[in-house]
Amino acid sequence: MRRVLIALPLIGFIxxxxxxxxxxxxxxxxxxxxxxxxxxxxxxxxxPLEGLVRDGVPVPGxxxxxxxxxxxxxNVWASWCVPCRDEAAQLMKLSNDKRFHIAGINYxxxxxxARRFLGRFGNPYAAVGVDKxxxxxxxxxxxxxxxxxxxxxxxxxVFKLVxxxxxxxxxxxxxxxxxxxSD
Numbered sequence: 001m002r003r004v005l006i007a008l009p010l011i012g013f014i015x016x017x018x019x020x021x022x023x024x025x026x027x028x029x030x031x032x033x034x035x036x037x038x039x040x041x042x043x044x045x046x047x048p049l050e051g052l053v054r055d056g057v058p059v060p061g062x063x064x065x066x067x068x069x070x071x072x073x074x075n076v077w078a079s080w081c082v083p084c085r086d087e088a089a090q091l092m093k094l095s096n097d098k099r100f101h102i103a104g105i106n107y108x109x110x111x112x113x114a115r116r117f118l119g120r121f122g123n124p125y126a127a128v129g130v131d132k133x134x135x136x137x138x139x140x141x142x143x144x145x146x147x148x149x150x151x152x153x154x155x156x157x158v159f160k161l162v163x164x165x166x167x168x169x170x171x172x173x174x175x176x177x178x179x180x181x182s183d
Contacts (some may be wrong), residue, residue, distance in 0.1 A: 044128025062129025
């Protein structure tokens with residue numbers, strides 16, 4: 001009986017370790033659930049990134065009214081975010097596809113740093129809203145940057161990717177976009 005009592009904590013620890021191992025290995029961490037899937041995108045407009053110009057024209061802020069009628073990719077990014085640098089090339093590639101409207105939410109960033117980032121890595125965004133305080137990111141259900149949302153033509157969130165759009169996940173992300181485009 002005494003051996004059983006001594007072994008009980010060890011058995012409990014092993015059981016918990018096995019449980020944690022299988023739960024942590026289950027699923028893709030970039031596919032975190034979002035309660036916003038199927039719901040309208042947050043309606044808060046965000047001011048433009050001051051001084052940002054694309055093709056000689058000032059880039060507007062984030063206006064949720066522009067989501068309706070378009071398939072929109074909303075990317076939450078920051079100049080201080082290392083994975084945001086990694087995804088820049090994929091977003092630039094996506095910006096060449098005129099079927100999709102790409103908007104950015106610049107999260108808790110300094111204006112000059114954000115402009116410098118886009119100057120260095122390219123500006124894929126037709127609109128960039130500034131979220132200095134991080135309130136809009138909370139409304140979008142953002143866990144951390146970068147995160148990317150796909151909105152259907154009705155302005156509803158249909159897909160969320162946590163983490164960067166990479167060369168490895170770009171084909172799957174593009175399939176999600178094309179699925180929305182064909183609906």
